[in-house]
Amino acid sequence: MTKQTVDLVIFAAHVIPVVPRDVVLHNAAIVIEKTRVVALLPCAEAQELFVGAEEHHLDRHIVMPGLINLHTHAPMTLFRGLGDDKMLHEWLAEDIWPMEKKFVGPEFVRAGMAHAVAEMIRSGTTCFNNMYFFPNEICRALQSTGMRGAVGQGVMDMASPHGSGPDDFLAKAEPYLKKYAPGRHDLITVTMAPHSPYTVGEQTLLKVDALASKYNARIHIHLHETEAECSDSEQLNRDSMCCHKSDQKLRPLANFKRLGLLSERLICAHMTQLTDEEIDDVARAGAHVVHCPSSNLKLASGIARVTEMLRRGVNVTLGTDGAASNNSLDMLVEMKLAALLAKAESHDRTSVSAAEALQMATLNGARALGLEHEIGSIEVGKRADIIAIECDSIEMLPMYNAVSHVVYVAGREHVSDVWINGKQVLRSHKLTTVDEEEVRREVRKWTARICNYHNEVQTKEC
Numbered sequence: 001m002t003k004q005t006v007d008l009v010i011f012a013a014h015v016i017p018v019v020p021r022d023v024v025l026h027n028a029a030i031v032i033e034k035t036r037v038v039a040l041l042p043c044a045e046a047q048e049l050f051v052g053a054e055e056h057h058l059d060r061h062i063v064m065p066g067l068i069n070l071h072t073h074a075p076m077t078l079f080r081g082l083g084d085d086k087m088l089h090e091w092l093a094e095d096i097w098p099m100e101k102k103f104v105g106p107e108f109v110r111a112g113m114a115h116a117v118a119e120m121i122r123s124g125t126t127c128f129n130n131m132y133f134f135p136n137e138i139c140r141a142l143q144s145t146g147m148r149g150a151v152g153q154g155v156m157d158m159a160s161p162h163g164s165g166p167d168d169f170l171a172k173a174e175p176y177l178k179k180y181a182p183g184r185h186d187l188i189t190v191t192m193a194p195h196s197p198y199t200v201g202e203q204t205l206l207k208v209d210a211l212a213s214k215y216n217a218r219i220h221i222h223l224h225e226t227e228a229e230c231s232d233s234e235q236l237n238r239d240s241m242c243c244h245k246s247d248q249k250l251r252p253l254a255n256f257k258r259l260g261l262l263s264e265r266l267i268c269a270h271m272t273q274l275t276d277e278e279i280d281d282v283a284r285a286g287a288h289v290v291h292c293p294s295s296n297l298k299l300a301s302g303i304a305r306v307t308e309m310l311r312r313g314v315n316v317t318l319g320t321d322g323a324a325s326n327n328s329l330d331m332l333v334e335m336k337l338a339a340l341l342a343k344a345e346s347h348d349r350t351s352v353s354a355a356e357a358l359q360m361a362t363l364n365g366a367r368a369l370g371l372e373h374e375i376g377s378i379e380v381g382k383r384a385d386i387i388a389i390e391c392d393s394i395e396m397l398p399m400y401n402a403v404s405h406v407v408y409v410a411g412r413e414h415v416s417d418v419w420i421n422g423k424q425v426l427r428s429h430k431l432t433t434v435d436e437e438e439v440r441r442e443v444r445k446w447t448a449r450i451c452n453y454h455n456e457v458q459t460k461e462c
Contacts, residue, residue: 066126
């Protein structure tokens, strides 16, 4: 029998395809042609049927779909560690917004993106959903590094480094929405990303929705992140910066429902403050929730009711938030925290199993982006977004259940190899598309600038 020549064959000790859930294939091979998986079969059969132009024998590894980070502000890696141990709105007003006003521009975004992509790939993330400014710079970074991303144009009613106000943001968004409309680029998906109900008014939100609808794009927003956001909006407390910009005495989600904004195109980050009725509203609308456990804990924003959301049919995904409020972009940490917090919050040790946490970090994220037929699991016909995790190190032994080990034991130091769209971007722990030394040089340069300014400000305040 003549063997079929293909681009790549990955022979693995263990494969977690994610679909079906909680299944582990032992001694399995993944066959890849160009950007897609064309076969998933036992190693012995693959050796009889295929020969790869490139072959990898990962006999001490778990191979699985790449992780999908559904909420982050990637360039903010350059603000990592600034303004720690503060509440959300204090942190934004005193630290983040002033620093963004001073430093953020195309050069900052380029440096921060290279830094973030390097960190994410090294921890097994192959796709991320971003909310920030200068989206064209972010798209260029994805193309140059081979990273997959959903790129959101940040929108606020106030001026930012990228625009004078909402109309300016919207005008700048349309060309890139058109350029990267669904199906036009293998790696880039576009979204609209209004910041929050307390920074974006109703009329702007409706304009964002109309523009997103025109290009079949998702809307990505911070929502119900803190108790103050919900209570101050319900009381219309204009003395609070957390109060939404509507004139309605409603919780933000109820106001979104009133405006017709609650739909399957809405991706809601955080959602730590939800009643049973609100969870049902989200489930009925088909909206998506991004659980950000590390950030929510660090900012004392609250603990999302993930167990109840899943029980009522909400698509719950995972995100890191930005490195300025986490302070890392490590999705393996978020998986473990999501599983542990759900058990504590619900007082149910069976809540959010390892398999559920893994699905939240992969397939559920793909579904939220409308990419569930492309990524999120290892299946024939899907894109080859694949990671390999070493399972033979001292701290990974013994291993009885590969799914459990990925969620409860593995760290980013165990991620050895990563493929995105069939292209290897991490080989034996070494990045192949990002110059690590150049990233370090750029980060050090920005660190010096930011540190000098931060020290000057603190000296003046003293």
